[in-house]
Amino acid sequence: MTKVISNDCWININLNELAAIRASFIGEEITEDQIDEVASELRVRMTFDSLYEQADMMVWEILDKPNPDSPQYGQISPEPGWEEELTRIEKNKKQFEMVDLEGHGWTIQVPRRKVK
Secondary structure (H helix, E strand, O other): OOOOOOOOOOOOOOHHHHHHHHHHHOOOOOOHHHHHHHHHHHHHHOOOHHHHHHHHHHHHHHOOOOOOOOOOOOOOOOOOOOHHHHHHHHHHHOOEEEEEEEEOOEEEEEEEEOOO
């Protein structure tokens, strides 16, 4: 038997086992065929966005650098140059009023330009 020594950290995920455990966790009964179907779909469709986000945050923490997406103490808000855009948005809001639009069994509020 060949043994490999590696300094890398590995994660192996048994998707069938994951599907069965998560189904049980949410209180659902699931057959072996359904477990296989869930695992097969996860193999193709599962994303690792939260894993990537956690890895990015840990890189910034280890490098002792701030996360560029989070607000920092003393940061100017809004960023310089945005004051004009925010003023324009507020001015446009004053030109509209919210009115109810009613249908059979539903009502939504929609903006309507104010008449001068």
